[in-house]
Amino acid sequence: MKITDAKVFVGGPKKNYVTLKIITDQGVYGLGDATLNNRETLPAKYLQDFLIPNLIGMDPRNSEDIWQFLYRGAYFRGGPIAMAAYGAIDMALWDIKGKLANMPLYQLFGGKSRDGAMVYAHATGADLEDLMDSIAQYVEEGYKAIRVQCGIPGMPTASYAVPEKKGSAQNYITDYTGIRPKVEIWDTDKYMRYMPGALAEIRDRFGPDVHILHDVHHRLLPREAAEFAKAVEPVRLFWMEDPTPAENQDALRLIRQHSTTPIAIGEVFNSIWDCNKLIENELIDFIRLAATYAGGITPLKRIVDLAGLHNVRTGFHGAPSHSPISMAAQHHLNAWAPNFGVQEYLVLGTPECDALFPSEHRMENGMVYVSDAPGLGVDFDEAEAARYTYAPGSHPVVRLEDGTMWNY
Ligand SMILES: O=C(O)[C@@H](O)[C@H](O)[C@H](O)CO
Numbered sequence: 409m410k411i412t413d414a415k416v417f418v419g420g421p422k423k424n425y426v427t428l429k430i431i432t433d434q435g436v437y438g439l440g441d442a443t444l445n446n447r448e449t450l451p452a453k454y455l456q457d458f459l460i461p462n463l464i465g466m467d468p469r470n471s472e473d474i475w476q477f478l479y480r481g482a483y484f485r486g487g488p489i490a491m492a493a494y495g496a497i498d499m500a501l502w503d504i505k506g507k508l509a510n511m512p513l514y515q516l517f518g519g520k521s522r523d524g525a526m527v528y529a530h531a532t533g534a535d536l537e538d539l540m541d542s543i544a545q546y547v548e549e550g551y552k553a554i555r556v557q558c559g560i561p562g563m564p565t566a567s568y569a570v571p572e573k574k575g576s577a578q579n580y581i582t583d584y585t586g587i588r589p590k591v592e593i594w595d596t597d598k599y600m601r602y603m604p605g606a607l608a609e610i611r612d613r614f615g616p617d618v619h620i621l622h623d624v625h626h627r628l629l630p631r632e633a634a635e636f637a638k639a640v641e642p643v644r645l646f647w648m649e650d651p652t653p654a655e656n657q658d659a660l661r662l663i664r665q666h667s668t669t670p671i672a673i674g675e676v677f678n679s680i681w682d683c684n685k686l687i688e689n690e691l692i693d694f695i696r697l698a699a700t701y702a703g704g705i706t707p708l709k710r711i712v713d714l715a716g717l718h719n720v721r722t723g724f725h726g727a728p729s730h731s732p733i734s735m736a737a738q739h740h741l742n743a744w745a746p747n748f749g750v751q752e753y754l755v756l757g758t759p760e761c762d763a764l765f766p767s768e769h770r771m772e773n774g775m776v777y778v779s780d781a782p783g784l785g786v787d788f789d790e791a792e793a794a795r796y797t798y799a800p801g802s803h804p805v806v807r808l809e810d811g812t813m814w815n816y
Pocket residue numbers: 445569623625675726727729752
């Protein structure tokens with residue numbers, strides 16, 4: 409069996425999804441997602457110019473050897489652009505394997521450990537009152553876990569991923585359009601004074617059962633993060649996410665020494681080498697890589713297995729930048745993983761997205777139910793894809809009030 413061709417598409421409804429289609433001499437094809445949010449053309453170019461010409465003629469069933477060839481064979485290893493490109497190839501090869509076996513991928517991993525996988529929604533608000541309304545809506549829709557973010561009184565602009573205007577919270581997505589990033593202003597002192605109390609009010613209002621998550625988005629220094637984690641212990645958060653930028657892994661040890669608040673990290677990690685020590689030293693509680701940025705199913709499954717040895721549960725990234733293809737890869741891992749925790753979920757459900765990526769995966773009452781179709785269980789409509797073109801975007805940047813650059 410041989411790979412005869414592969415094609416890359418860039419575009420989609422409100423997102424520049426990078427979709428790889430690998431074609432074989434036996435009529436079976438596989439799909440992969442290489443979407444690197446706001447830098448989408450880079451993995452696409454790497455695929456087109458270097459990787460696809462190498463794939464032609466290879467046996468697609470040897471997904472392990474192909475992954476090793478890509479990763480080790482690059483000489484300059486890893487990084488988000490390369491790993492997203494390898495991720496798309498690896499997903500597509502698993503898709504082909506599943507179709508050849510006539511089994512959904514979760515069966516190849518070891519079958520189902522659960523029927524539905526819990527997801528979390530994003531509730532946001534220009535202020536706390538606005539956020540409360542947004543949470544109430546998600547609770548009503550049946551979500552069991554909700555990430556909560558709100559504007560901070562006195563903060564010069566809306567803080568991370570929070571709408572400026574009241575009432576625009578539902579389905580709010582940060583505006584990334586344009587090459588030049590928008591600038592947000594951050595004030596740690598105001599955040600530290602306000603947010604723990606706001607989280608306590610949310611717990612009081614919604615009771616003990618709803619899982620409350622909060623994303624600090626790399627904004628705090630290690631000592632501040634430890635203080636925050638300690639202060640919110642009575643709230644019993646499901647997790648505190650990205651408390652500090654994880655280049656400094658010792659920060660996670662400092663936080664652990666001071667608090668029992670569960671810590672989630674990893675949405676910007678690319679490999680097992682970014683998190684193996686955090687996992688082995690049991691400094692974190694949830695690992696958040698994505699099937700794209702982690703380089704596909706092959707390496708992500710290894711991370712999940714390592715995490716399982718150390719009581720670290722999964723909480724895969726699921727921002728709207730992930731196409732239904734990588735989300736499907738994660739749905740299959742989530743159905744199988746004995747150490748599944750939760751799945752971030754924002755992407756599916758629009759008619760345009762469903763038309764471009766038809767599938768039987770479904771979300772109901774805050775749970776995802778994985779499709780039983782062979783392989784990934786997602787298709788790609790090339791005629792639909794022709795409607796979309798690439799539009800550049802950029803993550804916002806953050807500055808302190810005096811202009812100093814900070815961490816987004
Ligand atoms: O946890 C999340 O979903 C966010 O941190 C997003 O991934 C971030 O804004 C980049 O798009």
